[in-house]
Amino acid sequence: MQAIKEQQWGEDYYFGASFTKPISKYRLDGQHAIQLSLSAGDRLEILSPDQAQSTELIVLDAHGTLAPALLDKRPPVVAVGIQQQLQQRGAASQRLRNQLNTWQLDESSLQQAITVSGAEHAKFTAANDLTVMIVAAGPNMSVEAHTPVTEVDITVTYANLAEPPLPAPLAPIKHELRVDRATAQTYEVKKGEWIQIIDVSGKQCSDFIAFDKQALAQGSVLGLDATATRTVMGLSNPVPGLHSRYLGSDLKPMIEVVQDTVGRHDSFLLACTPKYYEDSGYFGHASCTDNFNQRLAHYGIAPRAGWPAINLFFNTFIDASGAVLMDEPWSRAGDYILMRAERDLVCASSACPDDIDPANGWHPTDIHVRIYDAAQDFPRAIAYRNTSEELSRMTKSSGFHPRTSAMTKKFIDYAGYWVATEYDGWGTNAEYLACRERVALLDLSVIRKFEIVGPDVVAFLQYVLTQNISRMAIGEIAHSAICLETGGMIDDGTIFRMGEQAFRWCCGAEYTGIWMREKAQEKGFKVSIRNASAQLDNLAVQGPNSRELLSKLIWTPDSQPSVEKLKWFHFAIGRLGGAAGVPVMVSRTGYTGELGYEVWCHPDDSEAVWDAVWQAGQPFQIAPMGLNALDILRIEAGLSMAEHEFDHSTTPFEAGTGFSVPLNSKQENFIGREALSRQAPESRHRLVGMILQGGDPASHGDHVYHGRFPVGIVTSATYSPLMGKQIAIVRVAPDFSSIGTRLEIGKLDGQQKRLAGEVVKLPFYDPKREKLLA
Known part of the structure; x- marks a missing residue:
């Protein structure tokens, strides 16, 4: 079975398919719409993953007349959600209104809709050719509510289509060409133009090479250069994914990678060569190198025995010994790479003919290339998946992004969101000092938020969380871990008690919500678990002056505590600037070890919230803060981070968050309790601090030694401006965890270079938490 996927930027929906008959699968985001054309006999299925999001359909016949009976014989209803x-x-x-206008639908068309409830797995068959508009509609969720508008899954099974359709164009196409299986094509692009290379059927590699057109005109061959790219980018092999830029031998950029829906490729191995096939006993077999040589002869480019290429969709990996291995590609049909030309180029793309190994899934197919005008603009994005089966998701931006992106261009993809690392004119050290001495603000909208409500919500959370949430009061927040049956941590986060039977879980991994939903279904808990991340942004306001700043901005009703009276790990519902202002939730939480708060709001209000905090913060010399400064702050504060202090093999006790596992006071069973109870406290590896001698830095993953052999590992390390020393959080065997123990951190091979240090108690900063609790 093969699969197709498409990601459409203008409307935020995704498309994929598996087929014996072609099947297109779409993920329609909450509050978005999609238009599909169906032919007689085509089947349409709609399913809400959280079993709570309704969908509304408007059907038109081939003449553009409302015709809901072509899909559903039930009487049509009013599209209340759209309204x-x-x-x-x-x-x-505004987005939905613009789409309806584009599709020439007016208010009267909303009176004859088909509604699919969230609990329904709807299946329709088109009685004739038709066009259907599908909307996952609903109003914005307020900060105190639990009704996010969430995504739905759509599947179309085509009755008469012979092959999977190409993804919809990202914009008007300037030029396109098909690279037939086992061939290559050349094409020219101008500086600034966009190149989209599409895997038509899935699991098909495509080698890409490019040459400076002006240099060719002057008789010089200046192409993509592997050594220059790897040296300047500082990466030998980008695994998984691609370099963001590829350079020529003149050390200047030739191509920028803008979107990647796969996330797994090879970079600069040779395109397949005649030698490879001859050495394998396949004499005369077609190769990408020969195909390139034939096409490039027109430009006066001399043939080569092997062309270094960007090997798109080619799944290679490197084992512990350094050997390069390969397997079937990760790409599904419709997956693509979008690149932008940094100069006028002559390009060549192949549809690899390799059918003697897994490189093309054993069955070579076509590649499709589209060129878009330089006047177009597309967001930078990288694909990720929460589960291996789902359609890929692309990097998002929060509602604060228009403000943060105006202050810096230094962003990374962090857990599926663009997050600033540091800001122009400030820098990591200044941002750190602002938080420690004054006040700083940080976009933390990457945190995932889940609304968990229902009659069994307390019993359910007692089962899936380590924390004893039955003791929580409304308005209170608690930290908790989520564990596997082995006691290893899946995630950690904060749980907000919004009501007697309503909680909000805020965590690092989107998969946690999927896992929770699975556990609820397994045990039959009557709860609803809905992803509200798209409906809630959060801005961290941290530092000694954070309380004074926010007390000037946040109005709370008499039933809610004021900012001045808000206790640590509690929250309040209020408004920005007064009783008629923007609705917000303020929590006394953070990740810095400082006095601090987070302000939660709907993304439509994010810019207003940022502007208000920024303006009110000017007398305090407020600074924006990126992830680099946050990392120093949280290490000084001894705070754990996923994939550093914990992973699925680490227990909360070993991760330094054992306080969230009240084995004695919590009587109910929870996932992982038995494993955690079996682990004797004396045998647990322990999280401690190390202060290092000298200025050499330690790194995550370095081994910690006592004598010749390792006794632990570095989980996080940084230079502490506060202490003027290199510091590290380390996990060590209990025998070496005593305060004052002298240990060494191994560099190079662990033996030839050692960094001496001494074990200290965590946290490094404010060990009694006096600032945090002030």
Whole structure:
């Protein structure tokens, strides 16, 4: 079985398919719409993953007349969700209104809709050719509510289509060409133009090479250069994924990679060569190198025995010994790479003919190339998946991004969101000092938020969380871990008690919500678990002056505590600037070890919240803060981070978060309790601090030694401006965890270079938490 996927930027929906008959699968995000064309006999399925999001359909016949009976014989109803979304202010309403206008649908068309409830797995068959508009509609969720508008899955099974369709164009196409299986094509692009290389059927490699057109005109061959790219980018092999830029031998960029829906490719091995096939006993077999030589002869480029290429969709990996291995590609049909030309180029793309190994899934197919005009603009994005089966998701931006991106261009893809690492004119050290001495603000919208409500919500959370949430009061927050049956941690986060039977779980991994939903279904808990991440942004306001700043901005009703009276790990519902202002939730939480708060709001209000905090912060010399400064702050504060202090093999006790596992006071069973109870405290590896001698830095993953052999590992390390020393959080065997123990951190091979240090108690900063609790 093969699979197809497409990601459409303008409307935020995704498309994929498996087929014996071609099947297209779409993920329709909450508050978005999609238009599909169906032919007689085509089947349409709609399913809400959280079993709570309704969908509304408007059907037109081939003449553009409303015809809901072509899909559903039930009487049509009013599209209430669409009306609610259109009646409110904000981006979602305007986007939907623009789409309906484009599709020439007016208010009367909303009176004859088909509604699919969230609990329904709807299946329709088109009685004739038709066009259907599908909307996952609903009003914006307020900060105190638990009704996010969430995604739905759509599947179309085509009755008469012979092959999978290409993904919809990202913009008007300037030029396109098909690279037939086992061939290559050349094409020219101008500086600034966009190149989209599409895997038509899935698991098909495509080698890409490019040459400076001006240099060719002057008789010089200046192409993509592996050594220059790897040296300047500082990466030998980008695994998984691609370099963001590829350079020529003149050390200047030739190509920028803008979007990648796969995330796994090889970079600069040779395109397949005649020698490879001859050495394997396949004499005369077609090769990408020969195909390139034939096509490039027109430009006066001399043939080569092997062409260094960007091997798109080619799944290679490197084992512990350094050997390069390969397997079937990760790409599905419709997956693509979008690149931008940094100069006028002559390009060549192949559809690799390799059918003697897994490189092309054993069955070579076509590649499709589209060229878009330089006037177009596309967001930078990288694909990721929460599960191996789902359609890929692309990097998102929060509602604060228009403000942060105006202050810096230094962003990384962090857990599926673009997050600033540091800001122009400030820098990591200044941002760190602002938080320690004054006040700083940080976009933390990457945190995932899940609304968990229902009659069994307390019993359910007692089962899946380590923390004893039954003791929590409304308005209180608690830290908790989530563990496997082995006691290893899946995630950690904070749980907000919003009501007697309503909680909000805020965590690092989106997969946690999927896992929770699976556990609820396994045990039959009557709860709803809905992803509200797209409906809630959060801005961290941290530092000694954070309370004074926010007390000037946040109004709370008499029933809620004021900012001045808000206790640590509690929250309040209020407004920005007064009783009629933007609705917000303020929590006394953070990740810095300082007095601090987080302000939660709907993305439509994020810019207003940022502007208000920024303006009010000027007397305090407020600074924006990126992830680099946050990392120093959280290490000084001894705070754990996923894939550093914990992973699926680490227990909360070993991760330094054992306080979230009250084995004595929590009587109910929870996932991982038996494993955690079996682990004797004396045998647990322990998280401690190390202060190092000298200025050499330690790194995550370095081994910690006592004598010749390792006794632990570095989980996080940084230079502490506060202490003027290199510091590290380390996990060590209990025998070596005593305060004052002298240990060494191994560099190079662990033996030839050692960094001496001494074990200290965590946290490094404010060990009694006096600032945090002030």
